[in-house]
Amino acid sequence: MxxxxxxxxxxxxxxxxxxxxxxxxxxxxxxxxxxxxxxxxxxxxxxxxxxxxxxxxxxxxxxxxxxxxxxxxxxxxxxxxxxxxxxxxxxxxxxxxxxxxxxxxxxxxxxxxxxxxxxxxxxxxxxxxxxxxxxxxxxxxxxxxxxxxxxxxxxxxxxxxxxxxxxxxxxxxxxxxxxxxxxxxxxxxxxxxxxxxxxxxxxxxxxxxxxxxxxxxxxxxxxxxxxxxxxxxxxxxxxxxxxxxxxxxxxxxxxxxxxxxxxxxxxxxxxxxxxxxxxxxxxxxxxxxxxxxxxxxxxxxxxxxxxxMELDGTPFIGPVHASNLSAELKNGEISMTWKVLSQDQTGRVWVSTTNDFQTGGLDNYWLVGEVNLADEKKTFSLKGTQSEVFKVVLETPSGYLNYWILK
Known part of the structure; x- marks a missing residue:
């Protein structure tokens, strides 16, 4: 084996x-x-x-x-x-x-x-x-x-x-x-x-x-x-x-x-x-x-x-702090979950309502806030924001995780 x-x-x-x-x-x-x-x-x-x-x-x-x-x-x-x-x-x-x-x-x-x-x-x-x-x-x-x-x-x-x-x-x-x-x-x-x-x-x-x-x-x-x-x-x-x-x-x-x-x-x-x-x-x-x-x-x-910020992969070599990001939209709120791989670290959450990168442009992200990675979850309100796509990014000390929410 x-x-x-x-x-x-x-x-x-x-x-x-x-x-x-x-x-x-x-x-x-x-x-x-x-x-x-x-x-x-x-x-x-x-x-x-x-x-x-x-x-x-x-x-x-x-x-x-x-x-x-x-x-x-x-x-x-x-x-x-x-x-x-x-x-x-x-x-x-x-x-x-x-x-x-x-x-x-x-x-x-x-x-x-x-x-x-x-x-x-x-x-x-x-x-x-x-x-x-x-x-x-x-x-x-x-x-x-x-x-x-x-x-x-x-x-x-x-x-x-x-x-x-x-x-x-x-x-x-x-x-x-x-x-x-x-x-x-x-x-x-x-x-x-x-x-x-x-x-x-x-x-x-x-x-x-x-x-x-x-x-x-x-x-x-x-x-x-x-x-x-x-x-x-x-x-x-x-x-x-x-x-x-x-x-x-x-x-x-x-x-x-x-x-x-x-x-x-x-x-x-x-x-x-x-x-x-x-x-x-x-x-x-x-x-x-x-x-x-x-x-x-x-x-x-x-x-x-x-x-x-677009990569779907997580490195399996070197330092890594989180993986397996997921997100869902419900009742005007986005709920995120992830798996923590390193304790006592913080991260930041970013969100974009555009997908211009896919056609060669740049997306505008707003900063949702800071999170303790050990919490393995974050819920935040969209405050009435409407979009066909929400690109959710979790920034960690070792890189980025992203997940799309599509209508």
């Missing part, structure tokens, strides 16, 4: 301390369509090495069931929820067609480049649309963001990767992608990289819960081993401080074939990381949108306030 390795990880903290505070680097990996219960039972020695240094958490993908943020458990939707740190009601990717992404919600790549244009970015992917459509490379809508290095599009190459119904060509593309990721990370050490591998999802769609799915997971573990070795090389030879986060984009239906709905197994994902300073939020049920602010914390990014 993956959770058993958490105890070993704590022992390592005592024995060798925290990583040196040198150049901060991040690699995040998406292994497509691997349910949490499958990963937790299949032998994955390379992933287990990473868990031993950091941790493993069962996590969630899909937003609030029945709420405004409910998000389909579909591949591209999950990728973009990770990339932007917000749910589909904001980033506007609802399926794999990726018709009209809302680029006003910046990806982690754009946040990094806007903060420091000298930082180097890379993508290694078995799906071209990850770079061209989701991240929106070279588009004016994304400020003409450009990757410093990319290795993708080979799934379209039927000459070097002959296509067949057994989908083995996708495994071969994954092999090429992971080998190039390992080579480039070893040689260059980009500041922020994304590796995406597809084959495990293909095995689910073709065979459901099956030996083929298990084999797909084990093949992915070998590929993880390559990039983990590359990171270890950089740490040893360049004294860099690397964070790796590995996750999946969705679970699967009970038979293992499909996904897209809101069943427990479709929503249940997992997060693996080498991070030694995971916080109490990681011990609960972190979400896909929590990965962006966690990476930002490691990279030391100061996310612009207008973007930070």
């Amino acid at each position: 993956k959770r058993i390795l958490m105890a070993a990880a704590m022992a390592l903290l005592v024995s060798h301390g925290y990583a040196q505070n040198n150049a901060k680097k991040v690699l995040f990996v998406i292994l497509d369509g691997i349910p949490a219960d499958v990963l937790d039972t299949v032998a994955t020695p390379n992933i287990d090495k990473i868990i031993t240094e950091g941790g493993f958490a069962v996590a969630s993908m899909g937003g609030e069931v029945g709420g405004y943020s409910e998000t389909p458990t579909i591949s591209a939707v999950g990728y973009n929820s990770l990339l932007t740190g917000v749910w589909a009601n904001k980033h506007n990717v609802w399926d794999n067609d990726i018709e009209s992404p809302n680029y006003n919600y910046w990806t982690i790549f754009r946040i990094l480049k806007e903060a420091d244009p000298t930082k180097k970015t890379a993508i290694f992917s078995t799906w071209l649309d990850n770079r061209t459509k989701l991240v929106g490379a070279n588009l004016p809508e994304t400020g003409d963001f450009t990757f410093d290095y990319y290795f993708d599009g080979m799934e379209l190459d039927s000459l070097n990767f002959p296509h067949g119904e057994d989908r083995i060509y996708i495994h071969n593309v994954d092999e090429a992608v992971s080998k190039e990721a390992a080579r480039y990370i070893s040689k260059v050490g980009p500041d922020l990289s994304w590796m995406y591998l597809e084959y495990s999802d293909d095995m689910g769609h073709s065979y459901g819960n099956s030996p083929e799915m298990i084999d797909g997971v084990q093949k992915a573990d070998v590929q993880i081993g390559r990039v983990w070795d590359a990171i270890q090389y950089r740490v040893k030879n360049y004294k860099e401080d690397w964070l790796i986060i590995i996750t999946t984009d969705h679970g699967r239906e009970d038979d293992g074939f499909g996904h897209g709905g809101q069943s427990d197994r479709e929503r249940k994902i997992w997060i693996v990381t080498n991070a030694e300073e995971t916080n109490t939020h990681f011990e609960q049920v972190p979400e896909m949108v929590d990965i962006l602010p966690s990476m930002a914390y490691h990279l030391g990014l100061n996310i612009p306030k207008k973007i930070a």
